[in-house]
Amino acid sequence: MSVTIEIPSVFGRYSDNKLSFEVEAQTVGEALHELGKQSPGLKQLLLDKEGNLMHSYDVYINEESAYPETMTKPVKDGDKLNIVMIIYGG
Amino acid sequence: MLTEKEKEKYDRQMMIYGFGEEGQEKLKKAKVFIAGAGGLGSPVSIYLAAAGIGTLRIADHDKVELSNLNRQILHYEENLGGRKIDSAAAKLHKLNPDIKIETIADTITEANASRLVGDSDLIVDAMDNLPTRYILNQTAIAKGIPFFHGAVYAFEGRAMTVIPGKTACLNCLYHNVEVPKVKFPVIGVTPAVIGCIQATEVIKYLTGLGELLTNRILNYDALRMKFTEFIIKPDPDCEHCGKPPARRTK
Numbered sequence: 247m248s249v250t251i252e253i254p255s256v257f258g259r260y261s262d263n264k265l266s267f268e269v270e271a272q273t274v275g276e277a278l279h280e281l282g283k284q285s286p287g288l289k290q291l292l293l294d295k296e297g298n299l300m301h302s303y304d305v306y307i308n309e310e311s312a313y314p315e316t317m318t319k320p321v322k323d324g325d326k327l328n329i330v331m332i333i334y335g336g
Numbered sequence: 337m338l339t340e341k342e343k344e345k346y347d348r349q350m351m352i353y354g355f356g357e358e359g360q361e362k363l364k365k366a367k368v369f370i371a372g373a374g375g376l377g378s379p380v381s382i383y384l385a386a387a388g389i390g391t392l393r394i395a396d397h398d399k400v401e402l403s404n405l406n407r408q409i410l411h412y413e414e415n416l417g418g419r420k421i422d423s424a425a426a427k428l429h430k431l432n433p434d435i436k437i438e439t440i441a442d443t444i445t446e447a448n449a450s451r452l453v454g455d456s457d458l459i460v461d462a463m464d465n466l467p468t469r470y471i472l473n474q475t476a477i478a479k480g481i482p483f484f485h486g487a488v489y490a491f492e493g494r495a496m497t498v499i500p501g502k503t504a505c506l507n508c509l510y511h512n513v514e515v516p517k518v519k520f521p522v523i524g525v526t527p528a529v530i531g532c533i534q535a536t537e538v539i540k541y542l543t544g545l546g547e548l549l550t551n552r553i554l555n556y557d558a559l560r561m562k563f564t565e566f567i568i569k570p571d572p573d574c575e576h577c578g579k580p581p582a583r584r585t586k
Binding site: 254255256258265301302306309310311313314328330331332333334335336 | 372374375376377461462463464465466469486487488489490491492493494510511513515517520522527555557558559560564565566567568569
């Protein structure tokens with residue numbers, strides 16, 4: 247299953263300014279680990295030592311939240327994932 | 337009733353289809369609680385004051401620092417060291433002397449939030465930390481009044497409107513997540529955009545115009561110059577707005 251992952255522009259510093267990725271995956275978790283293989287900087291940013299998504303981030307599948315059990319949510323060919331950082335600044 | 341001066345001052349917005357004198361009177365009668373007089377609170381309060389909201393009740397416990405001035409456009413160098421609420425009230429009074437400005441210098445806490453919000457018609461979330469945002473979200477739900485969320489980071493921002501009992505709330509979005517408060521990067525144009533969206537939502541709500549930014553969060557990525565919407569569904573198990581466990585039917 248080929249899915250697209252878009253990351254916020256502010257993450258560009260961790261990915262040599264690449265903001266969109268194509269990965270092969272059947273779940274959100276697989277997609278994020280494939281993303282981590284393409285970009286070690288993003289892996290370090292997004293995933294903890296156990297390989298889980300850090301709690302400061304949310305994932306949306308085709309604009310719908312993947313929460314809860316984000317990592318095991320299935321994805322299908324052509325899906326678009328957005329990684330969103332929880333922000334609180336004012 | 338609008339005065340002749342007010343009719344002239346607000347003429348251009350009353351010309352908007354569906355707005356009219358009736359819409360302006362709704363703004364005049366409204367009391368809006370604005371939590372924060374910083375990066376978001378500045379554009380929110382400036383545009384709500386200019387639009388003729390009858391009472392702005394602004395809460396902020398901070399003093400003006402030099403590093404605030406790249407984005408907190410209610411405050412000038414002459415205000416350094418002074419209370420933000422005093423600086424804000426002085427500017428807003430000059431902008432629109434026909435509205436009432438109430439100021440609160442207290443820190444918003446779980447214990448005092450309900451009293452500070454008082455009989456305001458709605459809450460604008462212009463805070464700089466997640467715990468206080470959660471407190472205000474719960475206060476809005478308890479009072480049954482709308483909550484207008486906005487947040488920024490660097491060149492990115494987002495906004496969402498909450499109508500208690502009808503739409504997803506801030507905790508449906510962030511599901512009790514706590515992140516440590518750290519100094520965050522931001523440039524003034526980002527809260528300017530998000531604050532204006534929040535103010536727009538407030539005006540739409542009060543006048544009954546348009547479609548509110550509910551059950552979706554609007555994400556603004558300025559470096560791409562792109563707005564994206566994400567769907568946020570009300571969470572029946574939400575600790576803020578969901579049904580208490582004993583009352584859940586399943």
